Amino acid sequence: MENSHSKVHFFPVDVTVEIEKGKTILDAAYKGDLFINALCGGDGTCGKCKVILGSGMIESMPTTHISVSEAQKGFVLACSTKVMGNLEVIIPEESKLDKSQILAGEFPQFSGSLAAATSRVEHFRREPLVNKVYLELPQPTLDDSMADYERLCRGIMMKTDVSLEKLTINFDVLKCLPGILRSSDWKVTVTLGYRGSSVEIIEIQGGDTREGNYGVAVDVGTTTVVAHLLNLSRGETIDIEATYNSQIKYGDDYIQRIIYAAENTAMDIMQEVLIEDINHLVFTxxxxxxxxxxxxxxxVCAGNTVMTHFLIGLDPTNIRKEPYLPAASFVPPLRAHEVxxxxxxxxxLYNLPCVGAYVGGDISSGALAIRLDKAEMLSLLIDIGTNGEIVLGNKDWMVCCSASAGPSFEGSGISCGTRAAKGAIEKLTIRKNYDVSYKTIGDAPASGICGSGLLDCLANLVRSGVIDRTGNFQKGINSDRLRRTDNGYEFILVDRSETSTKRDIVITQADIQNLLRSKAAIYSAISTLLESMGMEPNNIEQLYLAGGFGNYLDVRSAITIGMLPDVSASKVQFVGNTSVLGAKMALLAKDAYEVARVIASRMTYFDLMCNNKYMEEYVSANFLPHTDIEKFPSVAEELMVS
Structure with missing residues (x-):
């Protein structure tokens, strides 16, 4: 009988995977735990998963993403090439998604750029969600014959403000209690876990072990997972580690992942790979x-609503179906081993509360981090990623929404787009003579262009007159950089002689339209919130930019293209990864954890999917910077538009 399986040998990693015939090369890579840059989740739309066929039998679908010259060299798309026999496959450098490429600077430390955002706010009393208390209990006598557990509770109440009614104990711990008390001469350390309406005795150890109390704050992002290790006794951040979210293999955005999980009965798999990522970070x-x-x-985990569902094993399917409801917005503390x-x-395990289907615990955490609940001034918090999540308000009221910006600013859907990794263009300038200067991450040879570079590129294209305000190339410019191809016009940003891929890095007409739609989604969401509250951009007194992308974008460029409202740069503050900062605050202070719950409950969630004002504003915002240039007086002056 014919063998139904084939072997795929991947180079240069030297990994061999056995897989069923008819499966794709991308399937084989996933099975071998190899990460290939398939931003579209294997739909064949992004063209990023190019590999080189060394030898073997395949069936490959035709695609416009492979040029004639590439096809002659053996390039195929891993996602649309079926394995029909034993193969040898080379993964080129530009197609790798290497976990080690995540930059530590992408995730500001607790005392880094966030210090300015938090220095003026009151600090919570340090009282960790899980606390260790040292007790020296009086030994029992005939005159003091209180039972062991009650004696322990009495000692806890004398050292803390926990009442007897709130105390509970894990039964396995209770069974060990008599032996530990006597073997340690009645000197023990009790680990108390805060569970809202109760405080659980989760461990008893002989002697004074208060120093050995650690916790981890986790930002569970759609693209990356970031973990901070804290010494809870001293309130110190000890170390930081980060990785790509392994769910990337099932789709670049979480809607694709929900669809994949539903169609492939893979909800358990989505949870397993995410938990495995966190376990790997904790172990490291x-x-x-x-x-x-x-x-x-x-x-303590902070993530968007879908990531929170996947993390704890809730079905997120209804989040993408009208009326767009999560299974739960707040999940009580649970035993970590249960997931x-x-x-x-x-x-x-504690999860920070979500607000709605598309505004999650990462935003509750962000609002906590900047203490929006204490702000006197009208403030705007924007976390820009695949979805632009936005909160407007102050201590009296808060409204929020999520704009489906798409993954353009993360490199997906852009011909030479890439994630923020070594070699990605992060800063770019186009001069009046159309010369291009740029800076790459790590000062490495250019491999592509990431979000902040794309934003600079769009702003500089319109400033230099390469494109008009509709985003269309001006065909009459005198530059060899603008060329016509079978797929339309494109502008050469970096010549192939300077790139690590030995291919030109370009921006195409289709790329520009994708970026216009993404920036329009962000701006129109901000505009809709402002208008709904009877406010205008000049009413904003503080604008906070959060997240990896937000931490690196050029504010002037963001205003020039009309992604951010035309506000003074002095009002803009970069606050880095507020998701993980809020999680740390909650971990170190139970009052902060409770404030996060209050913040989430106070936010009014605007669903933009059926909002007519949003759709009208979105159409108007698909210009540079906007159809109504009067909304952007500084840009009108910059572009000399009357």
Whole structure:
């Protein structure tokens, strides 16, 4: 009988995978835990998963993403090429999605750029969600014959403000209590876990072990997962680690992942790969700092609503179906091992509360981080990613929404787009003579252009007159950089002689239209919130930009293209990864955790999907900077438009 499986040998990693015939090369790569840059999730639309066929039998679908010269060299798309026999496949450098390429600078540390945002706000009293209390209990006598558990509770109440009614105990811990008390001469450390209406005794250890109390704050992003290790006793950040979200293989955005999970009965898989990422980060942090898994007593996660659902095993299917409802917005603390998280067996997992289907715990966390609930001034918080999540308000009221910006600013759907990694163009200038200067991440040879570079590119194209305000190329410009291809006009940003891929880095007419739609989604969402509250851009007194992309974009460029309202640059503050900062604040102070819940409950969520004002504004915002140039007086002056 004919063998129904084939072997795929990947180079240069030297990994061989056995897979069913008829599966794709991308399927084989995933099975071998190899990350190929398939931003579209394998739909064949992004063209980023190019590999080189060394030898073997395949069936490949025709695609416009492979040029004639590339086809002659053996290039195929991994996602649309079926394995029909044993293969040898080369993964070129530009198609790799290497976890090590995540830049540490993409995730500001607690005392970094966020210090300015938090220095003026009151600090919460440090009282970790999981706390260790040292007790020296009086030994029982005939005159003091209180039972062991009640004696322990009495000692806890004398050292803390926890009442007897709130105290509970894990039964396995209770069974060990008599032996631990006596073997330690009644000197013990009790680990208390805050669970809202109760406080659980989750561990009892002999002696004073207060220093060994650690927790991890996690930003569960759609693209990346970032973990900060904290010493809860001292309130210090010990270390940071980050990785790509392994769910990327199932789709670049979370809607694609919901669809994949539903169509392939893969909800459990989506949870498993995410939990595996977090476990990997925790293990790496623990090992590097000479700790044990047992030392980690709590994990606080902040993520969008879909990521939160996947994390704890809730079905997110209804989030993408009208009326767009999550299974739960607030999930009480639960035992971390219940979802497969590998920390102290009795350790607790906390998830920061979501607001709506498309505004999640990462935004509740962000609002907590900048203390929007205490702001006297009208403030705007924007976290720009695949979805632009926006909060407008102050201490009296808060409104929020999510704009479906698409993944353009993360490199997806852009011909030479890439994620922020070594070699990606992050800054770019086009001079009046159309010469291009640029800076890459790590000062490496250019491999593509990431979000901040794309934003600079669009702004400079319109400033230099290469494109008009509709985003169309001006065909009469005197430059060899503008050329016509079978797919329309494109502008050469970097000549192939300077690139690591040995291919020109270009911006095409289709790329520009994608970027216009993305920036229009952000601006029209901001405009809709302002108009709904009877406000105008000049009423904004503080504008916070959060997230990896927000931390690197050029404000002037963002205003020039009309992604941000025309406000003074002095009002704009970069606040980095507020998702992980808010998670850290909650981990270190139960009052902060409760404030995050209050913030989420106070936010009014605007669903933009059926909002007529949003759709009207979106159409108007598909110009540079806007159809109504009067909304952008500084840009009108910059472009000399009357």
């Amino acid at each position: 942090l623990v090992k590097r700092n000479h700790l044990t898994i047992h030392d980690i007593n709590a994990v 497969g998280m590998k920390i102290n067996n009795n350790g607790l």
